[in-house]
Amino acid sequence: MAQKTRHIAFIRLSAMGDVAMAVPVILAFMHHNPDVKITVVSRAFFKPIFLQIPQIHFVSVHTRHQHKGLWGIFRLYRELKALGVTEIADFHNVLRSKILRFLFAIRGHKTAFTDKGRLEKKQLTRLEQKTIAPLKPMTVRHIETLHNLGYTVPFDTLYHLPKEQLSPSVVEYTGRKEQLWIGIAPFAQHSSKVYPMDLLQEVVADLAKGPYRIFLLGGGRRESELLDALTPLGQNIKNMANKISFEHELELIANLDLMVSMDSGNAHLASLYGVKTITIWGATHPFAGFAPYGQPLDYCLTADRLQYPFLPTSIYGNKKVVGYEQAMRTITPQQILQKIYSIVS
Secondary structure (H helix, E strand, O other): OOOOOOEEEEEOOOOHHHHHHHHHHHHHHHHHOOOOEEEEEEEHHHHHHHOOOOOEEEEEEOOOOOOOHHHHHHHHHHHHHHHOOOEEEEOOOOHHHHHHHHHHHOOOOEEEEOOOOHHHHHHHOOOOOOOOOOOOOHHHHHHHHHHHOOOOOOOOOOOOOOOOOOOHHHHHHHOOOOOEEEEEEOOOOOHHHOOOHHHHHHHHHHHOOOOEEEEEOOOOHHHHHHHHOOHHHOOOEEEOOOOOOHHHHHHHHHOOOEEEEEOOHHHHHHHHOOOEEEEEEOOOOHHHOOOOOOOOHHHEEEOOOOOOOOOOOOOOOOOOOOOOOOHHHHOOHHHHHHHHHHHHO
């Protein structure tokens, strides 16, 4: 009897940065296990990230519609079963994915989930003076999940998405590439991870004097309005917020020479394409395991722990600590500019 083809489903439903961090692991798995079918299970919004990988089948999850509630999870299970999925690699490990994993396990299918290291992260962010050390990167934790499924996945080289060509609809906004392109993504989900706009203005104003094309990245009306206030600083500055689709924004990011970002999804998207990425950290810290993939640690600019010894105070930036609201101001515009110029020169 012919052996049944192995078919693994990777589950990571959100958020953008976390989905992006799963991609290098999936690419490594695909490279070392070419005979295994691959399905990625995630939100429909993230599908463009995987369009450049034809070997991957993508299943869109709609948690507010057909996949809502317990019956919706069971419907998703039946969809994956119909595709022939035989194994589950749960990179999310939340209630929805746990139930889905359980449905496969009780029918004899192998499943494994990523240990997020919650206890170590709690220790890292305790509100006391402390000595901190790097925790295990999330990519390595995902590799361990695959080991638990019985796969050997060497992860000693970098795995990047192919650079995307700029489509005419993107060039219409960006113009042809005739100089170095720098992307600046100054926003994040939580305010403790956002660099102060007055300091950012100093960074953008100085860059605008150089031979660079600067693209400001964001989303939503409010962010677009804030970025509009920066565009008068130079004729080579372009506000891209709400101008192009997410798919086209990926094309732009892939063609940047440098990305300057907060601890947010844009940093992880840029690193997927091997774009040099500077990140700015306030309440959070790269030691928590969420530094952009494949980037040198000195590209991570962190708030001053001598002035704010409790840092990091949060893993995701959602915890506010009284007295630490101005921690990110200890990262000066001059520090950021010095790092940018040391890379682009």
